[in-house]
Amino acid sequence: MVLSICPNPSIDCYAWIDGFNKGTVNRFSMIEEFPGGKGVHVALALAELEVDSKVLGFWGGHTGGWIKEQFQSRAVQFGGVELEENNRRCYTLISNNPNLNHTELLEPGPVITNEDFESFLKEFKEQSIDAEFISMSGSWPSKAPEDGYRRLIQLAKQQGTKVILDCTGKQLEEALKVGFFGIHLNHKEAEALCGSSDIKSLRKFLGDKVELIALTRGSEGLELAYKRTIIKAKIDIDPAQIISTVGSGDCLTAGILYALNKKLTLEEVAAWGAACGTANCLNKDLGMLKKTDVERLIKTVKIETHE
Numbered sequence: 001m002v003l004s005i006c007p008n009p010s011i012d013c014y015a016w017i018d019g020f021n022k023g024t025v026n027r028f029s030m031i032e033e034f035p036g037g038k039g040v041h042v043a044l045a046l047a048e049l050e051v052d053s054k055v056l057g058f059w060g061g062h063t064g065g066w067i068k069e070q071f072q073s074r075a076v077q078f079g080g081v082e083l084e085e086n087n088r089r090c091y092t093l094i095s096n097n098p099n100l101n102h103t104e105l106l107e108p109g110p111v112i113t114n115e116d117f118e119s120f121l122k123e124f125k126e127q128s129i130d131a132e133f134i135s136m137s138g139s140w141p142s143k144a145p146e147d148g149y150r151r152l153i154q155l156a157k158q159q160g161t162k163v164i165l166d167c168t169g170k171q172l173e174e175a176l177k178v179g180f181f182g183i184h185l186n187h188k189e190a191e192a193l194c195g196s197s198d199i200k201s202l203r204k205f206l207g208d209k210v211e212l213i214a215l216t217r218g219s220e221g222l223e224l225a226y227k228r229t230i231i232k233a234k235i236d237i238d239p240a241q242i243i244s245t246v247g248s249g250d251c252l253t254a255g256i257l258y259a260l261n262k263k264l265t266l267e268e269v270a271a272w273g274a275a276c277g278t279a280n281c282l283n284k285d286l287g288m289l290k291k292t293d294v295e296r297l298i299k300t301v302k303i304e305t306h307e
């Protein structure tokens with residue numbers, strides 16, 4: 001079983017807007033809503049790939065209720081803690097204005113009290129016993145404990161479960177103090193962490209804290225480092241086919257987890273990651289992928305292995 005942790009779920013919205021005039025009223029012309037938050041995307045992709053999986057999160061108010069209804073209609077298993085305050089909304093602007101198009105606006109998310117956090121730790125402990133891998137992705141609501149991921153990782157390590165982490169800032173800094181199995185960063189996040197987006201520099205910086213490094217470079221694909229091996233995986237698609245890249249990193253994490261869980265080779269892990277990340281870009285549903293696209297794309301992955 002693969003567990004996906006989503007501390008800050010959202011309703012992700014495509015928001016159509018013609019232009020933006022400062023200091024006055026601006027109206028969206030249309031909104032389309034999707035279940036979101038990085039860990040939610042990972043869980044949706046794993047369910048689409050028919051992996052035995054479950055998402056644990058903090059579900060708040062009527063927005064949280066709506067996200068859970070989406071899980072029910074897609075046969076995604078979920079658990080976690082109920083909050084009174086609503087989960088956030090995240091907006092991706094869609095506009096003919098290239099300066100606005102694909103701009104993201106993210107709410108901070110609801111308050112998580114110490115009591116909520118302790119209840120989450122308790123459920124995490126129970127659920128993670130059955131997990132082979134745990135994915136932990138995305139931000140925490142702004143007032144949540146800054147060492148949230150570190151404390152979950154410590155529990156997972158006590159149970160011998162491998163964690164793949166995709167986060168930034170203080171949460172990442174805290175998590176690195178204890179180390180964990182795998183990390184997923186994009187090139188900008190790598191640069192912010194260690195001053196370089198070069199995979200070898202990142203590997204050197206992380207040292208023995210992390211075993212598997214997935215570094216993504218947008219259309220330039222994925223670099224996967226494990227021990228002394230570095231694998232590059234890339235899929236060439238016509239840029240005109242790309243609907244949105246929001247959630248591609250999350251789908252890529254799900255592809256990596258799919259392959260690791262099936263005990264595939266390192267090359268196959270990279271190929272599944274690249275195929276799932278790319279499949280998301282072709283899908284009109286924000287942050288989601290279709291298994292049929294993944295199965296088609298996986299045959300087109302270009303792999304380079306460097307020792």
Ligand SMILES: O=P(O)(O)OC[C@@]1(O)O[C@H](CO)[C@@H](O)[C@@H]1O
Nearest residue numbers: 012036037038090138139246247
């Ligand atoms: O605030 P976070 O959790 O870091 O990122 C949130 C977010 O940008 O990530 C997902 C796409 O990866 C979207 O669901 C959401 O809009």
